[in-house]
Amino acid sequence: MLISKNKIIFYLTFLVILLGNQLKAQILTIPSPPVIGAKxxxxxxxxxxxxxxxxxxxxxxxxxxxxxxxxxxxxxxxxxxxxxxxxxxxxxxxxxxxxxxxxxxxxxxxxxxxxxxxxxxxxxxxxxxxxxxxxxxxxxxxxxxxxxxxxxxxxxxxxxxxxxxxxxxxxxxxxxxxxxxxxxxxxxxxxxxxxxxxxxxxxxxxxxxxxxxxxxxxxxxxxxxxxxxxxxxxxxxxxxxxxxxxxxxxxxxxxxxxxxxxxxxxxxxxxxxxxxxVTETLLNSNDEFINVKTWKTEKASIGLAVENNYITTLPKGSSKRIEYITDLPEFIEGPITKGQRIGNLVIQLDGEILNTIPLVALENNPNGSLIKQIQDTIQLWFE
Structure with missing residues (x-):
């Protein structure tokens, strides 16, 4: 049995729309607030x-x-x-x-x-x-x-x-x-x-x-x-x-x-x-979120965390759909002090940005030795 190319395209388009609507139905599950007769x-x-x-x-x-x-x-x-x-x-x-x-x-x-x-x-x-x-x-x-x-x-x-x-x-x-x-x-x-x-x-x-x-x-x-x-x-x-x-x-x-x-x-x-x-504590300020490479520093990397505990209000069941996107410099050079703002963390739910919050260093990372700084400087020329 032969099926025309147009019919295949139609069926695929219909399937995409159907799946998209099902996804929206899963996300949009909160009704309108109650009507209470108040000014x-x-x-x-x-x-x-x-x-x-x-x-x-x-x-x-x-x-x-x-x-x-x-x-x-x-x-x-x-x-x-x-x-x-x-x-x-x-x-x-x-x-x-x-x-x-x-x-x-x-x-x-x-x-x-x-x-x-x-x-x-x-x-x-x-x-x-x-x-x-x-x-x-x-x-x-x-x-x-x-x-x-x-x-x-x-x-x-x-x-x-x-x-x-x-x-x-x-x-x-x-x-x-x-x-x-x-x-x-x-x-x-x-x-x-x-x-x-x-x-x-x-x-x-x-x-x-x-x-x-x-x-x-x-x-x-x-x-x-x-x-x-x-x-x-x-x-x-x-x-x-x-x-x-x-x-x-x-x-x-x-x-x-x-x-x-x-x-x-x-x-x-x-x-x-x-x-x-529900009120959700998504991130704690004492917990390392990401470890990043550093240049010209005593230690080769450093842990970053959010500056403050990040507490937000979310629709129930939606926390598993949270996405985190880091916005960091391409190269992070020393010296670095504890609490120093290194970059940002973008928090998204279903593609919508909820907030952008600072990422800070969890510890000091001073300049490395002179040899280390020279080596890293040369290596950065080729990065």
Missing amino acids: SYLLIDAATDYTIASLDPDLKLPPASITKLMTAYVVFHALNNDQISLTDLVTVSEKAWRAEGSRMFIEVGKKVSVEDLLMGMIVQSGNDSSIALAEHIAGTEMLFSDLMNQYAQQLKMTNSYFMNASGLPDENHYSTANDLAILAKAIINEFPKFYELYSTKEFTYNNIKQPNRNSLLWRDPSVDGIKTGSTSEAGYSLVSSAKRNEMRIISVVLGTASSKARIDGSQALLNFGYRFY
């Missing part, structure tokens, strides 16, 4: 800052009680710097006592410890305790808001501005999902002991027991913080963080329609992140 959201790997999913993360919105994350951040710094202590007794002002919204029910003129006020703010989301802490540190809530904005600038929260310590509505008081993720990460990394307070499920003050408003603490055992917020202007929002198998994810969900929606949306995002992504 803005952001899901990041806290170790790498990799954005797993997002929706308008730089949209300026009222943060409501999530503001208290910045209030707490300022308080944590004041405690760390010995400007205040947990045992300080704070006299409750009339302004703090009259605070509207969520409260821990402190009484005007009474003395309350900084520790109790901190718990009342973190667990019970007390507007009254937030104002009392602000006044204790800065004298007035207005002066305290200046500190909040100074710290926001230091953290490069470029789309945030704070007018008060509680998050009560003000047209000039705003933040973004991206900025709030930066703030949450700063609290987790800089103040790990204080961050543990955010996992407290209930707190009792003045014989009034109130639960933590972050109900994800009950629903998902991997969730260990961090803060809810809601007003009629802001809607219902939640910054949450979880840790599973040593991978920490931070979720920021802003402007949902109900308390249930913010919890369900946050849970859906966290599950999406953990189901499809």
